[in-house]
Amino acid sequence: MSFLKHTSLAAMALGAILGATPVAAQSAAEALEQLAGQVLSTGPNGEAPTAASEISLSEADLEAIRAMNATAAIVLHYGGNDWSQAQVNGLRHQFEIMGIEVIAVTDAGFSAATQMSDIETIMAQNPSIIVSIPTDPVATASAYRMAAERGVELVFMDNVPAGLTAGEDYVSVVSADNYGNGVASAHLMAQALGEEGGEIGIVYHAADFFVTRQRYDAFRATIEENYPNIEIVAEQGIGGPDFIGDAERVASAMMISNRGIDGIWAVWDVPAEGVIAAARAAGRDDLIITTIDLGENVAIDMARGGYIHGLGAQRPFEQGVTEAILAGYGLLDREAPAYVALPALPVMQDNLLDAWEEVYSTEAPATVVGSMQ
Template identity: 70%
Template sequence: MLNRRALLGSATAFALALGLNAPAFADPDSALAALQETVLSKGPNGEEPTAPSTVVLSDEEIAKIKEMGASAAIVMHYGGNDWARAQINGLQTQFAAMGIEVIAITDAGFKPEKQVSDLETIMAQSPDIIVSIPTDPTATAAAYRAASAAGAKLVFMDNVPTGFVAGTDFVSVVSADNYGNGVAAAHLMAKALGPDGGDIGLVFHAADFFVTKQRYDAFKATIASDYPNIKIVDEQGIGGPDFSGDAEKAAGAMLTANPSIKGIWAVWDVPAEGVISAARAAGRDDLIITTVDLGENVAISMAQGGFIKGLGAQRPYDAGVVEAKLAGYALLGKEAPAFVALPALPVSKDNLLDAWKQVYSTEATDNIKSMMQ
């Protein structure tokens, strides 16, 4: 997979780099198709992306891991969405295939102090492996360093603690192409708005969180470079932990102050649910919403032809599988890539059911299927 992020300042240059005719990049459909052939994100420390297909364990290697009787803990930043559940499912499935016992799964509720406490509690059980996503890269760094010093092999999702170096302080970090998913959400917004464009607002994550900042930067850069007929007229940050409620308040204020707004981008699916609530309260049935992450509630909205017109999806189940395999690398002393990234997946109603299978490795829920009829 090639990294083209540096070219995003010029849509024409990016199109040419991918072998497209420059005018084709002005078409959202062409741009969305191109996204699935590349990875735009770099790692938290500027690492170039490695393809997940290169992370493999032979039958002999898996047999060796099974003989170790290793244990693992999964330390989440936040567990209240479909993305987190899919990550955990992928991890548990692959750990089971490797004979690794999962001894703890924690949810910090996006509170750094809770995650530090979770890590301290878990270390009393001496896990061989910790797979985690830091809520705050600075506030949690000392706790992760203590875990590493005690012998736990660390594999990260999306974000890494401040000052940590791959291959020394941790094994690897695995992520979706969050920059690419922000780009996808921008193109999907442009497609839904149509050739006339219009005013839009943004609901972003007001925290020092690497992947959500990537989405925000990517969305803004793509609108600015590719769609001069679309104007960002308002932005509101949310901090949580009530991300849906905070987003509802932010979007409500935005719609009141800017009645010209035709669309709102939300940083992930749970805040997008809050934007839906705000749109309903404001009587704005015509509002267009795009986001990142394919949760069930936004999928139902999309299936109904409702507010959600498109989103950039991560592949959390597959990411969990890769993270577990990288933990196996560490147990074997096998050299691991510093940063593994999975391509963005643009999703609209047209490909919703197929996309759900790709994201969660299972059929769409009955609720989603019934709304597609």
């Protein structure tokens, strides 16, 4: 399905969720407040979301799981960012409570072939559980199906392999509200631009990746449906793996081709770092950037009052905890919801330190705290 078709569907979904009163009739700040506690995303197959707060294990459940001496492997698409590390931390924390040994954590470096090899290697250790995010939902599907057929309890982060069915091949998928975070980052952009609006660019993820597509759909639809004074004048996809370098080159080209551009949205924090680098090189101290994911480098920039006006944050530590609990559902042969989601968290400088603690379940690092203006 094309980006434009997704955007059209996303706009319809957003309108249905927010009701008959257009967001444009509100301020951006009011629209951001309206997001609190909501989940706007649907699952990879259109599933309605179940709140993560509804997923739990009793003490009797924990005792039963501890007696199983189960093992788990965490198979990442990419491990080199704060989001991935927080996911692993949340998983390890909850698995320890459940008496489950983590026998492997792998990083595929965004390579589907590497991830398939990782799964084959892990299967030689006979894990009870695999928690994973597919690098490519089509290319990796056969490896995950093989694991499912051998009785491994599969729980997915954000996306699912093509052709696998919840409740049969895997337990559940857990995600942040990526659509909601896209909405939040659009309202934050509008808030920064003010009533006069302006021209903006979009740096999206040029891959068949469910969660990043939802972010793009939501940002674009929210701007187009609610802020007629903001014009999207340029958009370009990046494929990685050098997301910082790719985003820097794309953003530089946008600023050259559109001298009046006022802001650029980046699909997550790592490409946003590339946009920051491009703005610095161009001497564009006035450029406004919004994004998704509370990484340390964008947090430092925000703390300093730099380019990052605001962002929509995921809750990766809590997501990891929820994934581990759902793995317990699989071990207990308990029915689980197909799609579980956590609400978006709009972040600006004034709530940055509190948001960091909510996202990572730890205090903000000294690099961020020391940068606060």
